[in-house]
Amino acid sequence: MLGNWLKTSILMAGIVVLFGTVGAALGGAGGMMIALLLAAAMNVYAYWFSDKAVLKMYNAREVDASSAPQFYNMVKELAQNAQLPMPKVYIIDEDQPNAFATGRDPEHAAVAATTGIMRILSERELRGVMAHELAHVKHRDTLISTISATIAGAISSIAQFGMLFAGGHDRERSVHPAVAILIMILAPIAAMLIQMAISRAREFEADRGGAEISGDPTALAAALKKIHDYAHQIPLETAEQHPETAQMMIINPLSGEGIKGLFSTHPQTQERIARLMAMA
Numbered sequence: 001m002l003g004n005w006l007k008t009s010i011l012m013a014g015i016v017v018l019f020g021t022v023g024a025a026l027g028g029a030g031g032m033m034i035a036l037l038l039a040a041a042m043n044v045y046a047y048w049f050s051d052k053a054v055l056k057m058y059n060a061r062e063v064d065a066s067s068a069p070q071f072y073n074m075v076k077e078l079a080q081n082a083q084l085p086m087p088k089v090y091i092i093d094e095d096q097p098n099a100f101a102t103g104r105d106p107e108h109a110a111v112a113a114t115t116g117i118m119r120i121l122s123e124r125e126l127r128g129v130m131a132h133e134l135a136h137v138k139h140r141d142t143l144i145s146t147i148s149a150t151i152a153g154a155i156s157s158i159a160q161f162g163m164l165f166a167g168g169h170d171r172e173r174s175v176h177p178a179v180a181i182l183i184m185i186l187a188p189i190a191a192m193l194i195q196m197a198i199s200r201a202r203e204f205e206a207d208r209g210g211a212e213i214s215g216d217p218t219a220l221a222a223a224l225k226k227i228h229d230y231a232h233q234i235p236l237e238t239a240e241q242h243p244e245t246a247q248m249m250i251i252n253p254l255s256g257e258g259i260k261g262l263f264s265t266h267p268q269t270q271e272r273i274a275r276l277m278a279m280a
Helices: 002-057 069-081 115-120 123-138 141-160 177-214 217-231 237-241 243-248 258-263 269-279
Strands: 061-063 088-092 099-102 110-114
Touching: 002 099, 002 110, 002 177, 002 243, 069 088, 069 123, 069 177, 088 115, 099 123, 099 141, 099 243, 110 115, 110 123, 115 123, 115 217, 123 141, 123 177, 123 217, 141 177, 177 217, 177 269, 217 269, 237 243
Parallel strands: 088 110
Antiparallel strands: 061 088, 099 110
């Protein structure tokens, strides 16, 4: 658990440094102070509220044993296998097959699955997927992913303000338009690189942990193949509009077209499948 808290601390520090660097480049010492204060506020917000923000972004609806008994009881059984508190359970009305977990710790966790994934997977395969998501909860990866998704989006937004500082009347402190444009491009990419530095190893570990929780690595392997084959044929509009959230999903939901493809933070599906089959 110490390792995951260290990763979270590194992520937060990297975000603060990035905010400060952008602020200093655009507005000098005053801009850096404003950016650092904004970074601190965003970190606090991300820790306490980013899970709710992501669930709202995807229009996720909470379900229980009455409204979705089969799915809810599956998650309940897996949570007991993993010795975890029962998370909140959500369904997202989207055709693309995908799933994610969120929440700052196991006591405040939530798992979500799309209607598409529930439709194309067998019960056994879906069980493997939800075990993968609960492994993220058990490893406390959800704090890392929700913070990085929230803050990466904020960095993209703050970079847009670069043009406001370009070519101002104060010649000593104004930013050349070319520099501002460069910052607007590079800041979101830097945020994406911070996400990628942590995301790949995290997915492999969740695959391994999910296979142990479900006791069925071949089911998760089969699910990953199906999801991979379907996901890139069916768009997930929310993810396309907010590519910083893509790394939360079990399979990269983006179409891969244009600059959005840079946010592909997942390992190769074939390698994930091979590792799971080796476990079996």
